[in-house]
Amino acid sequence: MYYPRLIDKYLSEWAAKPTHKPVLLRGARQGGKSTAVHHLAETFKSFVEINFEKQPAFSQLFEGDLDVKRIIPQIAAIVNTPIVCGETLLFLDEIQACPKAIMSLRFFKEDMPGLHVIAAGSLLEFALDELPTFGVGRIHSMFMYPMTFDEFLAANGESLLMNARNMATADQPLPTPLYDRLVAEFRNYLLIGGMPEVVSTWVTTHDYLSCQEIQDDILVSYEDDFPKYRKKVDPTLLRKTLESAATQVTKKFIYSRVEGGYKANEVKKALDMLYMAGILIPVANTAANGLPLGSEADDSYCKVMLLDTGLLLRLLNMTTGDISELTEHILTSDISDLVNKGPMAEMVAGLELLRYRTPNIRHKLFYWVREAKSSLAEIDYISSYKLTVLPIEVKAGKRGGMKSLWLFMREKGLSHAVRCSMENFGKFEYIDSEDNQSVRHIAICPLFAISQLEKILGAMDWNENDLPL
Numbered sequence: 277m278y279y280p281r282l283i284d285k286y287l288s289e290w291a292a293k294p295t296h297k298p299v300l301l302r303g304a305r306q307g308g309k310s311t312a313v314h315h316l317a318e319t320f321k322s323f324v325e326i327n328f329e330k331q332p333a334f335s336q337l338f339e340g341d342l343d344v345k346r347i348i349p350q351i352a353a354i355v356n357t358p359i360v361c362g363e364t365l366l367f368l369d370e371i372q373a374c375p376k377a378i379m380s381l382r383f384f385k386e387d388m389p390g391l392h393v394i395a396a397g398s399l400l401e402f403a404l405d406e407l408p409t410f411g412v413g414r415i416h417s418m419f420m421y422p423m424t425f426d427e428f429l430a431a432n433g434e435s436l437l438m439n440a441r442n443m444a445t446a447d448q449p450l451p452t453p454l455y456d457r458l459v460a461e462f463r464n465y466l467l468i469g470g471m472p473e474v475v476s477t478w479v480t481t482h483d484y485l486s487c488q489e490i491q492d493d494i495l496v497s498y499e500d501d502f503p504k505y506r507k508k509v510d511p512t513l514l515r516k517t518l519e520s521a522a523t524q525v526t527k528k529f530i531y532s533r534v535e536g537g538y539k540a541n542e543v544k545k546a547l548d549m550l551y552m553a554g555i556l557i558p559v560a561n562t563a564a565n566g567l568p569l570g571s572e573a574d575d576s577y578c579k580v581m582l583l584d585t586g587l588l589l590r591l592l593n594m595t596t597g598d599i600s601e602l603t604e605h606i607l608t609s610d611i612s613d614l615v616n617k618g619p620m621a622e623m624v625a626g627l628e629l630l631r632y633r634t635p636n637i638r639h640k641l642f643y644w645v646r647e648a649k650s651s652l653a654e655i656d657y658i659s660s661y662k663l664t665v666l667p668i669e670v671k672a673g674k675r676g677g678m679k680s681l682w683l684f685m686r687e688k689g690l691s692h693a694v695r696c697s698m699e700n701f702g703k704f705e706y707i708d709s710e711d712n713q714s715v716r717h718i719a720i721c722p723l724f725a726i727s728q729l730e731k732i733l734g735a736m737d738w739n740e741n742d743l744p745l
Contacts, residue, residue, distance in 0.1 A: 304554030361390030423470030469586025
């Protein structure tokens with residue numbers, strides 16, 4: 277059974293255009309790329325799929341010139357299926373196994389603009405990095421991630437619950453029974469995560485152990501890929517770096533904590549490889565004095581996240597031993613403890629912030645930190661809204677733990693911020709104690725409603741003084 281994905285909308289819009297660039301669908305292994313393409317193929321008269329790992333002989337068609345008007349009829353003859361512009365979807369899977377096929381993509385826009393072509397690959401970033409060019413401006417990339425909480429809810433048949441959540445506001449929060457159900461589903465999501473095969477198993481079995489077996493298989497498959505990354509990177513170092521990242525998740529990554537006595541530059545190279553594979557996601561420190569945030573980012577001072585909460589738990593189990601206490605904590609702890617203890621809530625907030633953005637570019641995540649002895653402060657995520665800096669803190673309650681947020685808003689002259697928590701929808705205002713005049717507006721975005729953040733921000737009180745000139 278196919279569970280709808282956010283990417284479906286963007287792929288359908290692309291397919292509806294009379295002329296279009298080939299799509300390069302990018303993302304970590306087993307994130308659902310091929311399944312999404314197969315779903316899109318149901319809307320076409322015919323579908324032709326080539327998997328360059330399973331069918332390496334097709335690579336021979338791309339030797340010599342890259343004339344797609346020659347290559348396409350040859351493919352059609354081999355598969356015995358007409359490939360017709362406007363009627364056929366051509367899917368080139370595991371295209372990283374044929375670099376010349378990647379290079380050929382740029383010619384489809386010029387020579388066969390009516391043909392729908394999608395290419396994907398699990399280790400695609402490494403192949404792209406080694407190519408001199410692959411068609412800048414003539415290929416359209418889309419980035420795909422594991423399933424969001426909203427996709428998880430839909431897969432579990434909770435569309436009505438999701439609709440009720442989407443109607444809630446700060447002035448009309450969720451009734452307690454609906455709030456409790458969403459919290460329960462969010463706890464499950466923390467354990468299960470968003471890898472499509474794991475979610476499918478959960479939907480059909482509701483058995484944690486069965487899901488864990490698949491999560492373990494996925495992690496093993498990632499490690500099996502390590503020798504393919506590059507000959508210069510030691511697979512053992514990659515494994516140790518990944519294990520260390522699991523224990524350091526949502527914290528500044530310390531190279532020296534990777535076991536084995538490796539040099540910092542060696543660990544950095546391994547870390548970069550894991551970023552490229554999509555297994556780890558960096559959160560860069562930014563001074564956040566204005567936009568764009570990346571202009572003041574320090575990429576050497578990063579926090580790290582794993583691509584999926586369920587995989588994080590399994591990796592922690594492999595790395596640190598028994599995690600039954602952490603699992604019990606997620607399932608049974610008090611709401612405030614669920615957020616304040618451990619990295620899970622902060623990590624899932626970052627992942628959700630990333631996944632609900634448009635898939636057309638590789639979005640980056642940022643945070644802010646000041647480590648001065650007299651005023652240690654950190655904001656979990658820094659984003660933007662209406663051309664101004666937007667701080668986002670992951671916290672448990674209205675009282676306590678907001679010192680960094682007040683300090684940051686005062687220092688940067690900001691009037692609006694977001695607190696992601698396990699609270700119900702809400703908002704509050706704070707008059708700055710330093711001048712008894714500046715008003716700080718805080719929107720409460722439940723962790724189970726990050727998809728509604730734009731709507732929540734749109735409902736806040738913004739005036740001309742709140743926005744840059």
